[in-house]
Amino acid sequence: MTDPRNDDAPAARVGLQLGALLGPFGGGIVAAVLPEIGTSFDVSAQAAASSLTVYLLPFAALMLVSGTLGQRWGPARTIRLAYVAYAVVTLVAAVAPWFWLFQFGRGLMGCANAFTTPLLMARLAAMTPPDRLGKALGVFGAMQAVGQTSAPLVGGLAAAASWRWAFVGIALVGAVLAAWPLPADDEDDRAATTRLRDPWRAAVLLPGLAALTAWGCLAGLSFLVAFRLQDAFGFGAGMRGLLLTGFGVAGFLGARFAGAAADRFGGRLTALGGLLAGAALVVVIGATGLAPVAVAAWAAAGVCSQLVLVAVNTTVLSGDGPGRSGAISVVQAMRFLGMAAAPAVFTAPYHADALLGFALPAAVLLATVPLAATLTRART
Template sequence: MSGPAETGSAAGSRLPRAGLYLGALLGPFGGGVVAAILPEIGESFAVPASAAASSLTAYLLPFAALMLVSGTLGERWGPARTIRIAYVAYAVVSVLAVVAPWFWLFQTGRALQGCANAFTTPLLMARLAAMTPPERLGRALGMFGAMQAVGQTSAPLVGGLAGEASWRWAFVGIAVVGALLAVWPLPADNGGSTPAAGRLRDPWRRDVLVPGLVALVGWACLAGLSFLVAFRFEDAFDLGSGARGLVLTGFGAAGFLCARAAGAATDRFGGRTTALVGLLAGAGLLVLIGGATAMPIAIAAWAAAGICGQLVLVAVNTTVLSDTGPGRGGAISVVQALRFLGMAAAPAVFTAPYHADALLGFALPAAALVAAAPLSITLSRGRSRD
C-alpha cells in the first residue's frame, strides 16, 4: 500500500525534509537558552533572580496557549507560507530582545518568540507526516524529536558560553538562525491555503484530546521535572550549578540518542505498547531518583527517564499524525499545546510536596504516570505483519 500522495514527489527532495528537521531545533533552543544566563539577565536589567526566571514562563505560556489554534490557522493560510512568516517574526523579535533597554520590553520579546514558535512546531510536524510513508512515520517523528532534544540540551550550554561575553549574543545567534531558516527550502503548499483545515473547534475531539492528555501527564512528570531533579542533586549530593547543569543534560542527550529507536519501536509495536512502557518505566525511575542515596544511580535514572519521555512522545505524535485526513496540523497543535501546558504546570504542582518530603515530591508524579497508563489503550495499535 502506497503512502500519501506527496510521498513520491518528496522522496527525492532531501533539502525540504532537512528543513523540517532543522526547524525542530529552533523552538526548544530559543525557549531554554536563558536557563544558564538568568543571573546575567537579572543583573543587566537590575531585577531579582526570580523576576529573571520568569522569562522562561514568558516564552512558554504564550507558546502553549496559542498552539491550541495555531495549527488550524496555519493550515488555512498555507503551512509553508505560515512557517516562513513565523521564522521571520522569530528573528525580528529576537533582535528586540537583544536591543531591549528595559526588562518589560525584553519580556515582550520573549512572549512574542513563543507566539512565533507556536506557528512552526505543529506545522513542521504535520508537513513531515504528509511526506512520510505511514509505515515509517514513527521513525521520522523520532528523528524530529531527536532534533528537538538537541535544541533543548544545547541551549543552556550555548547560552552559558555566550554569557561569558554578553548574554545578548545568544539572541543574536537565534535571530541569525531564524533568518536562515526563513529562506531554507520547505515542502510546497500545493497551491496555497488548505480550506479543508476546518474550524478551530474541530481538533477538540476524543481521539485528539485523550492522546493529548497522555502527552500532558507524560511531559509534566518527566521533562517537566528537571527543576526538581536540580533540587534533588543540590540537597542530596551538594552539587554546584555547573555540575547540576551537566546532570540535567543527561535527559536530553539520552532522548536524542534513543529517539530513532523509539520511533522504530512505535512503528513495530504500536503507540499503545510503546507509551505504556514509557509511562510505567518512567514512574519507576522517578521513585528511584527520589530515594537514591548513590549519585551515579540517580544520574543514570534521570538519563533513562529521557528515553521514557521519547517513548511516550513519539507514540502520541505518531498516533495523532497517522490520521491522513484534513486537519492534522490542528490536531497535533492541540496535543503539543497540552504537552507544554503540562510542563509549565509542573513547578507549581510538585515543588511544595518535594519540600515537605523529597521522596513524596517524586512519588506524586510517578503516581500520575501510572494513573495515565490506562489511557495508552487509545493510542495506535502495532501494524499487522504478513
C-alpha cells in the same frame, strides 16, 4: 500536483527537521544566563527567571489554535512568516535597553514558535510513508532534544562576551530557516477543513492528555531533580546543570529507537513501556542514596519521555480525522502546559517529604496507563 511524500525533496525534509531545533533552543537559551540578564537590566533573579515563563505560556496557549490557523493560511507560508517574525523579535530582545521590552520580545518569540512546531510536524507527516512515520518523528524529537540540551551550554559560552550575542545568533538561524526550501502547500489539505473546533475531539484530547502527564511528570521534573541533587548529594549549580543535561542527551540518543518501536509495535505498547519504566525511574530518583544511580535514572527517563511522545504524535498525525495540523497543535499545547504546571503541583509535596515528591508524579504516570489504549499503529 506533486506527491508530498516524494523523497526527491531532501532539502525540504532537512529543513523541517532543522526547524525542530529553533523553538526549544530559543526557549531555553536564557537558562544559563539569568544572572547576567538580571545584572544587565538591574532586576532580581526571580524577575529574570520569569523570562522562561513569558516565552512558554503564549507558546502553549497559541498552539491550541495555531495549527488550524496555519493550515487555513497555508503551512509553508505560515512557517516562513513565523521564522521571519521569530528572527525580528529575537533581535528586539537582543538589543532591548529595558527589561519590559526584553520580556515583550520573549513573549513574541513564544508566539512565533507556536506557528512553527505543529506545522513542521504536520508537513513532515504528509511527506513520510506511514510505515516510517515513527522514525521520522523520532528524528524530529531528537532535534528538539538537541535544541533543549544545547541551549544552556551555548548561552553560557556566549555570556563570556555578552548574553545578547546568543540572541543575535538565534535571529540569524531564524533568518536562514526562513530562506530554506519547504515542501509546497497542499491545496487539498488546506481545503479539507479549517474549523477551530475540529481538533477538540476524543481521538485528539485523550492522546494529548497522555502527552500532558508524561511531559509534566518526566521532563517537567528537572527542577525537582535539581533540588534532589542539591539536598541529597550536595552538588553545586554548575554540576547540577551538567547532570540535568543527561535527560536531553539520552532523549536525543533514544529518539530514533522510540520511533522504530512505534513503527514496529504501535503506539499502545510503545507508550505503555515508556509510562511504566518512567514511573519506576522517577521513584528511584527520589529513593536512592547513590548519586550515580539518581543521575542514570534521570537520563533513562529521557528515553521514556520519547517513547510516550513519539507514540502520541504518531497516533495523532496518522489519524483519519480532520485538521491534522490543528490536532497535533492541540497535543503539543497540552504537552507544554503539563510541563508548565509541574512546579506548582510537585514542589510542595517534595518539601514535605522528598520521596513523596517523586512518588506523586510516578503515581500520575501509572494512572495514565489506561490512556495508552487510545494509541494506535500508524496506518500503512
